[in-house]
Amino acid sequence: MGFLTGLLWFFAAIAVAMAAGWLFRKGVIAVAPRGVAKEMRTAPLTASFGMLMILIYILVALSAHWIAPFGETTIVGREYEPWGNVHLLGTDNLGRDMLSRLIYAARNTVGIAFITTALAFILGSILGLLAAIVGGWPDQLLSRAVDVLMAIPALIFALLLLTIVGTSVVNMILVIALIDSTRVFRLARAVAMNIVVMDYVEAAKLRGEGLWRLIMREILPNAMAPLVAEFGLRFCFVFLTISALSFLGLGIQPPTADWGSMVKDNATLISFGDITPLLPAGAIALLTVSVNFVVDWQLHRASGLKE
């Protein structure tokens, strides 16, 4: 019986999600300028649901200060209070309001993960495209340096670097971005290798175009599809890395709220049949799925793939 009810809830959730996606798409088509509306019409329900979710996350993160009922780090009650009228989702292991921390964590976790991934992409793809188009010894130098960095297991390397440079949010962002950019470099270089041999790149070289324009106008637009797909995946991996580092005590430092450490701190509640600690995990999962829905759609469009 419990299983059937679960199944029912599951399908109900999917139906609600699709309905939300459909409504969101309708809404955007109605209010957006023509160009955007035209693009939106091609979006499948999954993608518009994903966009809606990402939008909600961004809004929540930006307005955390106003919508959170309590402070991020204030102790407002006893430990592990159940869900109630004052504390909608109860309190955590130190008596802080769970809902408020969830909302603040959106800002911290999503913000940090996004900045990290973006940095990794800017660094990795520009160097990768550069290596592909210049070739010769600069390519060798960059590629071998990346090989060396990739040879060391990522988590251990991150721990090592963080121990050297000291733990802080900025350092963590830079370290993870550096390590992740090696993966992006590999991909960008491999994709660009196939593009630099095209006649239009040769034509642009013969025209006397500079390196920057070659990369930004001739190669990057044609390498976008695989890079965008990789972005969606990388974003999720960065989440995991941050959570893992937080768990090991080198990531986001308490009392700052982040979803990864919130799961860890409240894990004991699971043994009592309370699902509260799973909420931050669910938040990570939902965002990950949403990002990938949108990325899939973009990939589909950019590559011209049919089903």
Add this chain to the structure above:
Amino acid sequence: MAEKNVLLTMKGLRIEGRADEEWLEIVKGVDLTLHRGEVLGLIGESGAGKSTIGLAAMGFARDGCRISGGEILFDGIDLRKASESERRALRGKRIAYVAQSAAASFNPAHKLIDQYCEAPVEHGVMGRAEASHDAKELYAKMQLPQPETIGFRYPHQVSGGQLQRAMTAMAMACRPDLIIFDEPTTALDVTTQIEVLAAIRNIVEQFDTAAIYITHDLAVVAQMADKIKVLLRGEEVEEAETRAMLDAPSKDYTRSLWAVRSYARAAQAPVRDATPVVSVRNVTAGYGTINVLTDISFDIHARRTVAVVGESGSGKSTAARVITGLLPPRMGEILFNGSALPPDYRRRTRDQLRQAQMIYQMADTALNPKQKLRELIGRPAQMYLGLNGKALDARVRDLLRVIELEPNDYIDRLPSELSGGQKQRIGIARALAAEPQFIICDEVTSALDQLVAEGILKLLDKLQSEFSLAYMFITHDLATVKAIADEVVVMKNGVVVEQGPKSEMFQPPHDPYTELLLSSVPEMDPDWLDNLLAERAAGGAGAKAESAGN
């Protein structure tokens, strides 16, 4: 002809293809009858549905296509109603297929003879030993060198022409009743094409096999086919016996196909002692330790077209790379209006780069698929001439008008929204945008249909007199040379064999290699191949030895 002799009939054949979520009809009710031992030529431009009909003769439709109407009867079997396993039993055994690109159709990981034996053994026609013995016999019939051992090579170890013949032999393995040849010689040089054509015709006659021969080259089909069917956009234009069709085509469209061959521009007066725009002086160049070009020299004058002719591998394109500076020469130099250009394009000034532009063979890869025409054409004008904003927009519109495309409809399109001929026109507009004195045209028409190619040639011709351009026209197609060149440079193995004005080149006496090239160009006369082969056989080993070397 008697009813029992009919091998294949198609009645009201309709085939649809899927594009953007809807089905479009590609073949719109075509009828076809083929008797035993008869060769039918299917001709038409790309998109006419030739290949689709060819595949339908095996009851097969490509991915994204479906046979939606009509009936296909092969020797009394209805291929549309037959089950997949029944059809599979026919394919390879009684109906065989020879694809356009043999190099792409052979599995590179298996030896030729293993691939030959696959079909007969699979269909239970012969045992493995018998099949390999048979293969050697057929290789000999196809006049492949060393028929005893050639089968033990891998596909990359034999030349393109040999591979195409090996594939025809493979199609013959089960002695099928019908073979479908889908443009088997289109990717080959003229000199190689002759051998393949002769071998195919010989073997088809010997085994009395019926064939459907698909091509866009009229002269080729004239040699091969008993009757010709002309197709246009999925519909039949007309069908007739080869000779009747060639002598008196009854439809306007067919006549326009015939007329293409007759285009030739007016003879130009020979150049006085002016300084040539581009002068290639004693250039030797190559990759690694190999010299691709050895001591070549030629001049190109303003308002003149120099055609550089030769087979693939003769160094034509390498010569273009040396002129543009992509490949600095080992020795020799390139003069532009009398003064030497830096050998490496990176050392050339922006103005030197502007003066020499290039139009590429494959417009698909020469235009950035993510840029709109506005940027594709506008960029050189913006870069070299400093145009911006409204002036740039006006210039792009002017250029679109010059290449005969309506600016308002096209300026914001992407290359993927254009046809092949239109793409090539954009390539021309991009070259013109730089306002150069000299343009290199690298096989610009070889990927296009004849009618479209004709339009491009006429456009280039018009632009030349309008903007006093000098052209270097790289091609392997002598018909194109006849149409557009003033002077001809014949190359072989990186050496200039012969050069001079067009009028002299097409008049004897020739260098032996020029002679071979010229005589290998198929003519519309259906007896041409017979006569040529007889002549060459009588003419001794000279030409023969040379062609065997390919």
